[in-house]
Amino acid sequence: MKVMHVDASAKRERSNSRALSRYFLERLRGEGVDLEIDYLDVTVDTPPHVSEAFAIATYTPANERTPAMKATLASSDALCKRLLEADALIFAMPMYNWSMPSAFKAFIDNITRTELTYVNTDDGRIEGQLGSQKVLFITSRGADLRPGTPFSSMDALTPSLKAAFGFLGVADPTFVDAQPLQFSNQEARAEALERARDELSLVAARWAQAELSSQTHEAIEAL
Numbered sequence: 409m410k411v412m413h414v415d416a417s418a419k420r421e422r423s424n425s426r427a428l429s430r431y432f433l434e435r436l437r438g439e440g441v442d443l444e445i446d447y448l449d450v451t452v453d454t455p456p457h458v459s460e461a462f463a464i465a466t467y468t469p470a471n472e473r474t475p476a477m478k479a480t481l482a483s484s485d486a487l488c489k490r491l492l493e494a495d496a497l498i499f500a501m502p503m504y505n506w507s508m509p510s511a512f513k514a515f516i517d518n519i520t521r522t523e524l525t526y527v528n529t530d531d532g533r534i535e536g537q538l539g540s541q542k543v544l545f546i547t548s549r550g551a552d553l554r555p556g557t558p559f560s561s562m563d564a565l566t567p568s569l570k571a572a573f574g575f576l577g578v579a580d581p582t583f584v585d586a587q588p589l590q591f592s593n594q595e596a597r598a599e600a601l602e603r604a605r606d607e608l609s610l611v612a613a614r615w616a617q618a619e620l621s622s623q624t625h626e627a628i629e630a631l
C-alpha cells in the first residue's frame with residue numbers, strides 16, 4: 409500500500425500527533441500490510457503561501473500558461489502528483505486556535521488544483537479526484553471538544569478538513585481525535601491517548617482487511 413504520510417505539528421519528539429501517526433503505521437505493518445511511505449513534514453517543507461502569481465496561474469488553462477506560470481505552479485503540481493499516486497493519505501496535526509496549523513492550510517492551498525485534484529466536467533459538475541484514496545485524519549487537541557462538552561461548538565478543524573477534502577472527492581474520511589491532551593488532568597490525558605490508540609488500532613485492522621482482501625482478489629483474477 410502506497411501511503412502519503414503528512415505531519416504538521418510544530419513540536420517534534422514531544423508531539424502527540426506525530427507519535428500517533430507513527431503508531432498507526434506500526435499497527436498497519438503489524439497487521440501484515442506492506443507499506444511504501446511517502447513522507448512529508450509540512451513544518452519543514454512548508455508549501456508556499458498563495459501568491460498573486462499563483463492565484464493567476466492556477467486558474468489559467470494549462471495550455472495557455474507561460475513558462476513563468478508553469479514554474480510558479482511546479483511545486484504544487486508535484487504535491488498533487490504525490491497525492492494522486494497514493495493509495496492512502498494519513499494527515500496528522502494538532503488543533504491550533506480551533507482550526508488547523510497554518511502549514512497544513514498552505515498544503516491544502518497547494519493541493520486544491522483545478523484539472524489536477526478536481527476536474528470540471530463537460531456537464532458543469534466538479535469532480536474531486538481523490539475518491540479512491542483511503543483518508544485518515546489524526547488530530548490532537550488540548551481541550552475536549554467531543555459532543556456534549558462546553559468546547560464542542562469551537563471545533564472549526566473537523567468541518568474545514570471535511571470541506572477541503574470533500575471538494576477533492578474524499579467522501580468518507582476517518583477521524584481519530586485525541587482529546588483532551590493539555591487542558592485537563594494527567595489521568596484524562598492518558599485516557600485520551602489510550603482511546604486514540606485503540607481507535608487507530610481498529611482503523612488499522614479495517615484497512616488491513618480491505619487491503620489484504622483486494623490483494624487476494626487481484627491474485628485470483630490473475631490466475
Ligand SMILES: Cc1cc2nc3c(=O)[nH]c(=O)nc-3n(C[C@H](O)[C@H](O)[C@H](O)COP(=O)(O)O)c2cc1C
Pocket residue numbers: 417418419422423424425426501502503504505506507548549550551552589590
Ligand atoms: C499555538 C497553539 C494553539 C493551540 N490552540 C488550541 C486550541 O485552539 N484548542 C485546543 O483544544 N488546543 C489548542 N492547542 C493545544 C494543542 O492542540 C495540543 O496540545 C495538541 O496535543 C498538540 O499536538 P502535538 O503534541 O502534536 O503538537 C494549541 C497549542 C498551541 C501550541
